[in-house]
Amino acid sequence: MSSPLQPMSFEFSNVSLEMEGKAIITDLSVRADEHRIGVVGRNGSGKSTFARLFCGLVKPTGGTVRVDGIDVYADRAAALSTVGILFQNSDHQIIFPTVEEELAFGLLQKGWNKNQASEKVEAVLESFDKTHWAKEAVHRLSQGQKRLVCLMAVLAMEPKAIVLDEPYSGLDIPTQMQLARTLEAIPTMLVHIAHDPSHLADCSRILWIDEGRLAMDGPPLKVLPAFDARMRQLGGNDDISDLAS
Numbered sequence: 455m456s457s458p459l460q461p462m463s464f465e466f467s468n469v470s471l472e473m474e475g476k477a478i479i480t481d482l483s484v485r486a487d488e489h490r491i492g493v494v495g496r497n498g499s500g501k502s503t504f505a506r507l508f509c510g511l512v513k514p515t516g517g518t519v520r521v522d523g524i525d526v527y528a529d530r531a532a533a534l535s536t537v538g539i540l541f542q543n544s545d546h547q548i549i550f551p552t553v554e555e556e557l558a559f560g561l562l563q564k565g566w567n568k569n570q571a572s573e574k575v576e577a578v579l580e581s582f583d584k585t586h587w588a589k590e591a592v593h594r595l596s597q598g599q600k601r602l603v604c605l606m607a608v609l610a611m612e613p614k615a616i617v618l619d620e621p622y623s624g625l626d627i628p629t630q631m632q633l634a635r636t637l638e639a640i641p642t643m644l645v646h647i648a649h650d651p652s653h654l655a656d657c658s659r660i661l662w663i664d665e666g667r668l669a670m671d672g673p674p675l676k677v678l679p680a681f682d683a684r685m686r687q688l689g690g691n692d693d694i695s696d697l698a699s
């Protein structure tokens with residue numbers, strides 16, 4: 455997993471998304487080719503929606519999303535090999551009863567045969583020293599363990615870019631540190647959504663999304679202190695009922 459960084463880029467061109475008559479993302483344009491990109495924003499600002507658009511899981515109402523030049527919504531087959539997503543909630547990602555089935559699913563979807571898929575699953579489990587998990591019932595694993603299963607399933611697909619939606623939420627500190635080391639070694643583009651700015655200090659670029667728009671875009675030393683100051687200001691003033699809508 456310490457192979458050289460692969461050149462990658464993504465581009466949102468005037469992307470908008472409305473759901474149930476409400477603007478969730480509004481005219482968002484951004485192009486990036488950095489390998490570590492952070493995304494911050496308040497609850498409900500549109501970060502997870504950005505992640506779903508990035509992976510082509512939802513059709514923009516306007517504009518296009520291209521990752522490595524591929525229109526990820528229009529070309530689902532190419533998108534499968536291009537982008538991966540680690541969902542905020544592992545239970546939204548996991549659909550199979552055992553770890554090996556979960557890891558094989560995406561590969562079979564990609565057109566691999568059963569033998570190819572099971573060889574790859576074994577190799578991925580081995581790279582994480584988790585071969586003993588192969589037959590394990592996923593529902594018996596802890597949240598942190600499930601997160602690792604989801605990450606392994608994404609990595610098995612060898613996507614060129616991975617969106618991580620709050621990968622550390624609900625994990626204890628040792629598990630966070632282990633996961634951080636694993637993520638650090640991944641040679642693909644990582645787009646990391648986080649509430650805690652300290653998790654994004656190693657990113658080379660930060661996108662701050664606010665009310666579905668790009669509020670600020672730049673290096674972490676510029677964006678994170680501004681974001682942090684604004685969040686503290688809001689936290690000082692806000693009533694708990696005043697969640698971002």
Ligand SMILES: Nc1ncnc2c1ncn2[C@@H]1O[C@H](COP(=O)(O)OP(=O)(O)OP(=O)(O)O)[C@@H](O)[C@H]1O
Binds near residue numbers: 499699
């Ligand atoms: N299926 C849906 N239908 C209508 N509105 C939706 C739907 N999914 C999300 N939204 C709305 O879109 C907005 C953005 O949601 P999103 O999950 O992208 O926010 P977020 O920034 O990831 O929030 P959080 O930090 O709380 O995870 C919210 O106002 C949410 O209520």
